[in-house]
Amino acid sequence: MQMEFEMSDLGLLTYFLSMDIEQFNSEIFVSQRKYAVDVLKRFNLDQCKAVATPLDPNVKLSKENGDSILDATSYRSFIGSLLYLTTTRPDLMFTTSLLSKFMNSPxxxxxxxxxxVLKYLEGTSDYGVLYLKNENDILFGGTESSAFASEWAMSNLLNNSQVLEKAKKELDxxxxxxxxxxxxxxxxxxxxxxxxxxxLRLHxxxxMLLPHMSHSGCTTQGYDVPSNTTLFVNAWAIHRDPQLWDDAGKFKPERFEGAQGEPYNSKFLPFGLGRGACPGMGLANRVLGFTLGRMIQRFEWMKVDDRATDMTEGIGVTKPNAKPLEAMCKARDIMKVSSSL
Known part of the structure; x- marks a missing residue:
């Protein structure tokens, strides 16, 4: 960027969105040590006895476990912290994805x-992901898809002012x-x-999720799937199927809210499902939430005219908006606080 813009050299990146980054001559190590310790302290487990695995292989979970129901909001906060840890801890992905199925009725x-999982974390907080650097390997983050998702979110909010207003009140x-x-x-x-x-449901x-391959033959919903068959999952079509979702084509965030919200099960899979889920799921959700939240907290957002925002999808692997979003913004009082920091 220094070749294109006049800017100061801030040195090597060492910390970003709760991730510790250590850069060496031939490798980059990314971990979340401090965040992991903070999570353990938040849930009063920083002095707990560590366990060897995140999941007991003898435990079977279901929606009807026969015990008392917990507050769904508190459980979502707990699982949200675990999901973000999967950014640098792929060993937590399977158990965390399993637990996320019970978001609405824990x-x-x-x-x-x-x-x-947290007891396992107590003994493994130093774990992370090591990237080896050479001319053929590129450490690539989903910057393009995150930018498109932020644009789609703001486009939907501008077309649904009551949802935007509710988000602003929640932040305040x-x-x-x-x-x-x-x-x-x-x-x-x-x-x-x-x-x-x-x-992410609508966009x-x-x-099309990454292709999978069946290890053995099986029959599902009347279809015979031979072994070694390449399988493609059309997440876009599943997310808009009127047999699975009420008002499937409408932007209704309330379907995911509270005990009455749509359950997080196999019909909602923007990052895939199970062992094959995208390991960047936690980071993507955190970046989107942080970006969108700060935009709403800092500015009043308006359309440029009375017409609805164009929601036509463009061509591409990540389906961007065919026409880039144009919007007007006005600084809120919080910007005075921001400028004084």
Whole structure:
């Protein structure tokens, strides 16, 4: 960037969105040590006895575990922290994805399994991801898909002013106008998270999920699938199927809110599902929440005219908006706080 713009050299990146980054001559190590310790302290497990695995292989989870139901909002906050840790901890992905299926009706059994993940974290907080640098390897983040998702979210919000107003009120209530939103605040903003989920339902970053291959032959829903068959999943079509979703073509974040929201199960898969899920899921949700939240907290947003925002999808692997979004913004009082920091 210094070749294109006049700017100061700030040195090597060492910390970004709760990720510790260590750069060496031939490798980059990315971890979330501090964030992991903070999560353990938040849930009073920083002095717990560590366990060897994140999931007991003998535990079977279901929606009908027969014990008491917990507050869904608190459980979502707990799982949200675990999901973000999967950015640098792929060893947590399977268990966390399993627990995320019970977002809307969690029980004590689900919570106990989630606590075991943190006990595993107590002994492995130094773990991370090591990237080896050479001329053929590129450390690539989903910057393009995150930018498109942010644009789709804002386009939908401009066409649904009542949803935008509710998000602004949530931010003002939970964070206020005296301090700036931080990435750790995302987990306590359920309406903002619902906006992100609904945006990814209508506009998944990858409309066609990465192809899978069947290891053995099977029959599913009347279809015979031979072994070694390449399988493609059309997430875009599943997310808009009227047999699976009420008002499938409409932007309704409330479908993901509270105990009455749509369950997080196999019909909502913007990042895939199970062991094959995208390891960047936690980071993507956190970046989208942080970006969108700060945009709403800092500015009043308006359309440039009375016409609805164009929602035509363009051509491409990530399906961008065919016509780039144009909007007007006006600084809110929080910007005075921002300028004084």
């Amino acid at each position: 029980s004590n059994s689900h919570f106990m399994v989630a606590k075991r 209530f939970e964070i206020g106008q005296e301090s700036l939103m931080d990435e750790s605040d995302v987990s306590k903003l359920p309406h903002l998270q619902s906006i992100i989920s609904e945006t 998944p970053a990858g409309p």
